Amino acid sequence: MFLYNPEVKKFLSKYVTLMFIVIIISIGFSIINVSLTKEMVVRNNQAIIGTLSSKYPNLESQIVDIITQGKSMENIDYGQKILIKYNYDKSIRINSEPIISKLVLETIKINIILVCIIFILIFVLVVRYFKSIYNDLSDMTKYVYYSSEGKPFDMKNKNQEGQIGLLKTELLKMTTILNEKVELLKREKIFLNNTISDISHQLKTPMTSLIMLNDLLYNDVPYEVKIDFLNKIKNQLNRMDWLIKSMLKLSKVEAKVINFKKDKVKFSELIHRAMLSMKIPMEIKNQKLTIEGNDNVSYIGDIDWSVEALVNIIKNCVEHTPEFGNIIITYKENPLFSELIIKDEGEGIDKKDIPHVFKRFYRGRSSSKEDSVGIGLAMSKSIIESQNGDIYVNSEKGQGTEFHIIFHKMYDSD
Known part of the structure; x- marks a missing residue:
């Protein structure tokens, strides 16, 4: 040799x-x-x-x-x-x-x-x-x-033959991998700092409220007022518990530490499971659900995490659709992708808000819910994109909103 x-x-x-x-x-x-x-x-x-x-x-x-x-x-x-x-x-x-x-x-x-x-x-x-x-x-x-040093340098004769050429090629591969690792570590550090900052910011308000309510309980207040304070404390604690759990889920998804299953999932089954937790909220507002699509339409993904993503989207539609309004879910497929569309009859989204809809903790200009955190849609986007999918929104003020979820077909390289 x-x-x-x-x-x-x-x-x-x-x-x-x-x-x-x-x-x-x-x-x-x-x-x-x-x-x-x-x-x-x-x-x-x-x-x-x-x-x-x-x-x-x-x-x-x-x-x-x-x-x-x-x-x-x-x-x-x-x-x-x-x-x-x-x-x-x-x-x-x-x-x-x-x-x-x-x-x-x-x-x-x-x-x-x-x-x-x-x-x-x-x-x-x-x-x-x-x-x-x-x-x-x-x-x-x-x-x-x-x-x-992070500076560019063009190495000569990168494609030459022999052991020296092989060494150069492997060196290029190694430095490329190391640079990617460094960039990944930088992004993870920024992500961690942002996550901690976001959690701290979101917990600040309920923590302040809890401290104030707790201080008031030390005073001599009527029993009815005390019960009201305790209920408010319970609600704040539940909200904090939900927020922390949601942030942990979102952080795991965005950090790509979750191994999503790659099962064949029918949209009909996905919608059925998602609606189990949304049936009561819709009944309270007398809203009507319409589902259109072929029962055989499917995609490759993780049904448990997909249910989590779809529930957040439907929940958003239910909250913004008025009483006696309609929510329409349709699904279809073609040789390239499977598509799921959720349409509501809400107040719509301002054009300036559309680019920010899927950002964490973002609340639109027309948001009327004071306790809205703005984490659900961000989690849905991360879950869908982690399963070879995309999500985008179409909306006009006063015309309702459409969420389009696309799962790309995955074919074997053979």
Whole structure:
């Protein structure tokens, strides 16, 4: 696997190319060395022939033939015996023979030049290779530094192959995930601060009322007044209990810590369960409920949490619809989504209030209920969106309100 790495393959290809160049250079220097040796041998033969011919002019042709033609082993052995008498053999010192001395110097010079060239080529190759790695590592170091500082930095060669490229890709993934985690933690911190602030703000009024009522009970008041105070305290405590439970539910939904079921839910069953808790409030106001839709229309979701969301919406419609008014629920589906529409005959919503209807603790300009908290619709929106759904509202002043709930179809990727 190591040899298949693109960086290693690239280095090896350059190394092989370098070795090929070195071999060519070595051959060139060898040819030069052979030429020098040949030149020195020729010059030495010329010196011998010149010396002997000047002493024996009549034997010039024989001397030339003897020196230039091939030497037999017999003549070599005979010459070796003669020269040994004069201490001239392989053991003589290099500097005592000018031709050998010069040849050695030239050979050393050539080898030094060859070694220097090889060293320079290898040095350049290694430096370029490690410079490339260093630049990549430096680039990644800068990327990590700037990412930790929250500053943008464009890392070069992000799509290169090999282990370095893989490391860059994984580093990009890691920093992206870490940045997402940091952003998530920031949002969670803001969400927590807002939630605590909202709860504190909503509990402030009933707590103040409880303190005042409690102080009044210490006074000498008639029994009937005392009972009235106790009932008011009970109502405030119930309101606080409901508010805290609702806020806990909403916080869990918005924090995405709830695992919603993915069951097939029929709208007819969903509406039936939601109306169990809204039947009495509607009867008190003599309101009429109309339901229209095919019993087979369904969606994928969690019926228990969906009932919670639908109850809050119907409750809002009941509260804003006058006595003897009508509430109409229709549902339908198509290949893309299933839709549930809840329409009332209330006073409608001001256009300026529509963008804020689903915000926590928001009370519209026309809200007449003093004890209204404004958390129900916010919870409904969070529950629906957590089940691959959307909700929006259409309303005009004096024309009633329509809540549209859409659950998108979920298909397998197969």
